[in-house]
Amino acid sequence: MYKPSSRRSRLLACGLATMIAVGTLTAPVAASASSATTADFDDGVQKSLDGLIGEEFPGALASVRDADGRVTRYTAGVGDLETREEVPADGRVRIGSNTKTFVATVVLQLAGEGKIELDGPVEKYLPGLVRGEAGDGRKITVRQLLQHTSGLPNYTRYMHQDFFKIQHRYVEARDMIDVALRHKASFKPGKGWEYSNTGYLLLGLVVQKVTGRPIAEEVTRRVIDRAGLRDTYWPGVGDQTVKGPHPRGYTVRKPGGEFVDITTMDPSWGGAAGQLIGTPDDLNTFFLTLLDGKLLKPAQLAEMKKTVKAPGFPEGWRYGLGVVKMKLSCGDTAWGHGGDIDGYETRDAATTDGRAAAVAVTALPGGEAGALKVIKVVDDAVCGAR
């Protein structure tokens, strides 16, 4: 699944994914920070999190919420390889492609308000923008962008292969869309499925067009504030830092090489496809609030949960509108997304009965095995939280 030759292409991928559990219940009572406990006992989640630490991941952190709303936080490894500081419990990380679920939520809210037509052509909102052999905005619908069925080439595949060359580079969404539009469509709209960050950059512009406000502001006002996510924020223009307590994020220059601190970087290339910063607790709160119907009307939540096959994702995973549906090892169904961005991978899953788990590791996995190990921690945690 990971093609070493196109390392960029997997960034912001929810990657392979996320997996996990079933459930049914609802709302998370906002388990606030104060009610959270830090796991100091040797339970299964702690063990499996410890098992992630080593050559692949310098640090890991997790937050698990059980059906009664009890939150337990876990950390493993070190938060800073230089100072050997601990990983802060529920520290902030770049949540990468989880951003897509936030953006999809805003789009679906606007659909619920009658301002966006899910099956309307992208052209209606961004006239003349999408043209050429990459795709035609007159033939691609908003739903297809949300669903990754537009066929639009994924711009991250064409970014510089050496991330260090662009680490501190600020870019505009339109510039990256231009990059994507210079390539050929992967398939005709609706005739296939391929994860494409390009679709989400366009959705960010659609939201801006419809509301007159930047996507960052709409995500903040309509989702982050409404769900009470106190540790989640959209980095401002030019902001290269991760604010507040956080583990450092790392990468390697070549497979097996030494860790290099990559925390400080300009995430503008992620944009509406992956720019947010948040914490494991907040990811859980977000997904549970979403599933609980507090962010979307029933009709739009139902649209979000209509899934299609997602070839290339782990077995049992399907893609809805900005959300991944996962079959967990215990047979439960869970919803989440996950995100990969230089320095951090996050995997998350929430059930409709109010359980959720989010795990972050402070480097991208070197291969599929590592990725599956992270997913398994989330799977076990959600299954075990019954």
Add this chain to the structure above:
Amino acid sequence: MPAFTEHRRPPTPLKGLRILKTLTAVTALSGLTLAGVLTAPAASAATPAWSAATAATAATAATAVADVSPLQKALNDLVKKDNFPAALATVHESDGEARYYTAGVGNLKTRSKVPADGRVRIASNTKMYTATVVLQLVGEGKVELDAPIERYLPNLVRGKAGDGRKITVRQILQHTSGLPDYDDALFADFDRFLRKYWKPREVVDLALRKKALFKPGKGWGYSNTNYVLAGMVVEKVTGRPIGHEITERIIKRVGLRDTYWPKAREKGIRGPHPRGYFATKPTEPWRDVTTFDPSSGWAAGQLIGSPGDLNRFLLALLDGELLKPAQLAEMKRTVAAPDADTVGGSRYGLGLATFRLSCGGFAWTHGGNAPGYTTRNAVTKDGRAAAVAVTALPVTMEGAKNVEKALDTALCA
């Protein structure tokens, strides 16, 4: 009067966002009579507040009215006769001493004082900052002044508005590219304009739908589009946001503590500032427009600053603190800029213009217009700098002229 109706010829040139120009034009149409309203309060704060140190001193120094300086009188008149809610000015003498002046009220509702050297939207003055960054990059060998903008912004500028392969970096800084402005398109709906967030590429798209004003190099035509493109060139070459580059390369370097680039989404003005007002004609009540989204101005007009900082910037710039001699010389090479101000005879360099003085010679200037604020500022060859701000766009031609007269008074009296 014809100057007002001619849509390409704004009444108050060096207009900030050209949006404004259109607005002022509209305004002016109805308004040549001063007969209007007097929303503005009398000169309660009409005292020369001066201090070499802080604005705080200024507030307390507001007592001795007996000896009213020509500049104070000019500001009082801007309030009393031209009905601006407030006028403020800061003058830096050539020995470095600063004097602060205010007139009118900072808030029409509360009648609060105008903060001395309070912050205002400096609008098109931003172009000086953007041009300075571009010229710094020229000095570093990263941008070539006479290269086509195509080199930095491939395939972006095409069609009837102009061709990036035929327009040079110098021409966009000089307003000789012929690229049309986008401001009137923004202004179709003023309320929407106040709320709406724009990305640079979107305003460029608006401009590219229009026809070129003239062939590149064959005329002079003030256009915000030029400076949005200049900002994009900076981003392309440095890989950093234009706001970041202006902050690091100019604001921090000169130590402009009251100047800042508003963040994306930021609609207010930080720190002490008079409220900004808007009306389209003298008979219309002032509307408070302090809070709005300045993103459509971007590298052509987004900055917020104080009159004192405008002086400090121009002094540092002309003193060679920001540019190497070769690039400063390029900046000062001017072309005729007809009707760029109400005084006449103005010329435009690279993000820097000339302002003819009644006492002989000229001063280096720019100026800016944004909804809520008009700024006129300049520095003389012997190092005297002045910046005058009023808290509205002029609604009459007289008002527009009198702001520029006040600047002349500040520099000549």
